[in-house]
Amino acid sequence: MPTLETDPGKNLPAWTSLHLDYSRVDDRPQVKHVRNRSAYDRTLYVGRLDRSPLGNPFRPIGGEHGRAACIKKYRAWLWQKLRSRDKAVLAELDKVTADTVLLCHCSPKDCHGDVISKAWKWLQRAREHGIY
Numbered sequence: 300m301p302t303l304e305t306d307p308g309k310n311l312p313a314w315t316s317l318h319l320d321y322s323r324v325d326d327r328p329q330v331k332h333v334r335n336r337s338a339y340d341r342t343l344y345v346g347r348l349d350r351s352p353l354g355n356p357f358r359p360i361g362g363e364h365g366r367a368a369c370i371k372k373y374r375a376w377l378w379q380k381l382r383s384r385d386k387a388v389l390a391e392l393d394k395v396t397a398d399t400v401l402l403c404h405c406s407p408k409d410c411h412g413d414v415i416s417k418a419w420k421w422l423q424r425a426r427e428h429g430i431y
């Protein structure tokens with residue numbers, strides 16, 4: 300079962316023991332294309348245009364392979380932000396609820412928004428378990 304991708308080792312035994320089922324999508328935010336903004340009650344833009352604290356600082360190079368690599372880099376980046384308790388990132392994540400729709404330009408292609416959705420779920424559970 301995938302956990303939020305970590306740098307293995309380094310001081311996180313309690314965190315990494317939190318295994319979650321990310322295949323469920325009804326208990327975490329969905330990701331939609333920004334053009335659908337008006338179709339949803341609760342939305343949060345996570346693309347790079349408005350300098351969202353959750354925007355992906357990495358740019359994809361070279362098609363879908365580049366997209367996957369870019370999302371992987373983002374996952375490591377976001378995890379590092381959580382580990383360092385980055386105030387801007389946490390404040391933005393705390394605007395999200397399970398029924399918030401995350402808006403980006405890549406959806407329905409793979410998007411860093413899905414990483415955010417999983418990270419958000421991880422964060423809720425980690426707090427419930429008192430390990431964050």
Ligand SMILES: [Zn+2]
Pocket residue numbers: 346403404405406409410411412
């Ligand atoms: Zn995206």
